[in-house]
Amino acid sequence: MLSAESAEIVRATLPVVGASLDEITERFYETMFAEHPDLLDGTFNRGNQRNGEQRRALAGSIAAFATMLLEHPDERPDHLLSRIAHKHAAVSVTDDQYVIVHKYLFGAIAEVLGEAVTPQVAAAWDEVYWLMAGALIAMEARIYAEAGAKGGRTWRRWRVVERREETADTASFVLAPLGDEPVPPAAPGQYVSVRVQLPDGVHQLRQYTLSGCGEDDLRRITVKRVRGEGSPDGEVSNLLHDTVAEGDELTLSAPFGDVVLADGDEPLVLVSAGIGCTPVTAMLQHLALTGSTRRVLVLHADRSKADHALREDMKRLAEALPGGEKIFWYEEGPCGCARPGRMDLSEVEIPRGAVVYMCGPLPFMREVRAQLLKAGVAAHDVHYEVFGPDLWLGAA
Structure with missing residues (x-):
């Protein structure tokens, strides 16, 4: 070349x-x-x-x-x-x-x-x-x-048909498409861009994983508020939290992203922390809707039960799978439904030949990837998604 x-x-x-x-x-x-x-x-x-x-x-x-x-x-x-x-x-x-x-x-x-x-x-x-x-x-x-886009034009308007408060700082927006054009398909794990105009008149885009796709082309994004007044990193997420209600309209791109759940019969290990649960939830929904019989091990870490967005969805979907199993870790507060502290795989049986999908903060994913490799997972079978610029690109 x-x-x-x-x-x-x-x-x-x-x-x-x-x-x-x-x-x-x-x-x-x-x-x-x-x-x-x-x-x-x-x-x-x-x-x-x-x-x-x-x-x-x-x-x-x-x-x-x-x-x-x-x-x-x-x-x-x-x-x-x-x-x-x-x-x-x-x-x-x-x-x-x-x-x-x-x-x-x-x-x-x-x-x-x-x-x-x-x-x-x-x-x-x-x-x-x-x-x-x-x-x-x-x-x-x-x-x-x-994506059915012409000349890079991928945008369309969607109406918020439901706003759901998942935790104190996380909200889900269920969206229905406007217009008669076909809705491009979305693969479990993909994200969309949301385009908004900020108070200073500047338009900004942010990517949010589709945390679910339903009947009648309904789609869901789950957005975490970024705490800290005036934080430039959270100006779009905070605007969505503060101003978007049921009945409002949003401009979304077509779905994109190459870290998507692949078909197959190999065991799956779905790993997440914090708001990284969004692609995992979409993958679990897809597996449940398609009647998958694959062995699926769901591993999630969070600060506490109250901070665990989409917890009930993850629990329900994992339990609906014939081969599903879930383990949660919470750092704060006693909880009989989860293990205490940070995610530790030393006492977790990782299925032989498993394919792994991971999403969460980079330090978390680096640490868990090392544990997975030690447990015998092949490096090429560990797939990860990073929210924001991929500072791990080429290093993993």
């Missing part, structure tokens, strides 16, 4: 470029948004810009892609690219935006690295960029087509 000449240069310069990627991406975003502030109105998540997560995710994906090109020159890292492509499709990224990104990214590289960026070095990394961009553009075109 990468020419021999460029591969030699990229291999020689990767340590220097990699060490400077955080500074490069910071400068890249700073310059691009200064000249294209419109990109913060409806495309980029300004909360992730403020906390630096998007910058770190971009740096990590570039470094991971370049490394994979060098280590596996005859293979395209589609597992890495697929995750990025679905994230892009969820915010309606278009082909022309790759040209804009290229301009400011390479301007930042030249500015940060200075004379080290010779014409040969620039050409080699330019090849890396367009290999990655070209693959993503092709993937995103297929994803848009599968």
Whole structure:
């Protein structure tokens, strides 16, 4: 994929470029948004810009892609690219935006690295960029087509037919589609973007997992409020909590996401913590509706029983499965229905040959993944979903 000449240069310069990627991406975003502030109105998540997560995710994906090109020159890292492509499709990224990104990214590289960026070095990394961009553009075109979207237009209006308070800081919104267009299918584990206008007039998008799909094309999202007054990371979630009621309308994208429950008869281990229960609940619902007889082990950790969103759904669905079993862990308060403390798999029998789906905070997933591998689960059978920029991409 990468020419021999460029591969030699990229291999020689990767340590220097990699060490400077955080500074490069910071400068890249700073310059691009200064000249294209419109990109913060409806495309980029300004909360992730403020906390630096998007910058770190971009740096990590570039470094991971370049490394994979060098280590596996005859293979395209589609597992890495697929995750990025679905994230892009969820915010309606278009082909022309790759040209804009290229301009400011390479301007930042030249500015940060200075004379080290010779014409040969620039050409080699330019090849890396367009290999990655070209693959993503092709993937995103297929994803848009599968979602029935034309030109990246994936949006439609939905009406809130029910608002359900799950916990003190978590609410579910049951949604019905407006209009006569067919509703694109949703796979268990996928998410949608919700597009809102904030009080300052700026549009922002946030992704929420579909925590359930019902009859008559009804869908449900479950949103956790982010505590802390003025938190930029929670401005959309808090707006939904504070202002959206039954009868209101929301703008949603088609469903996206590549971490979806695959068909098969292997045992399943569904692992979650906190609001990471949303994709697990959707998977359990799908298994129950299809009459699955697979062995399913549901493992969930939370602060307390009162904080466990969708607890009754998870309990009911797991118990409805012939091969279902559930174990909950709560850190606070005595509870005979759960184990105390943090999730500990040392005394849990993990089914042989199990396929695992995980969702929760990154530290939690790193810790549990290590326990699963120790228990004999194959690394390639551990699938995970990250809420927000994937800072684990290429490292897991």
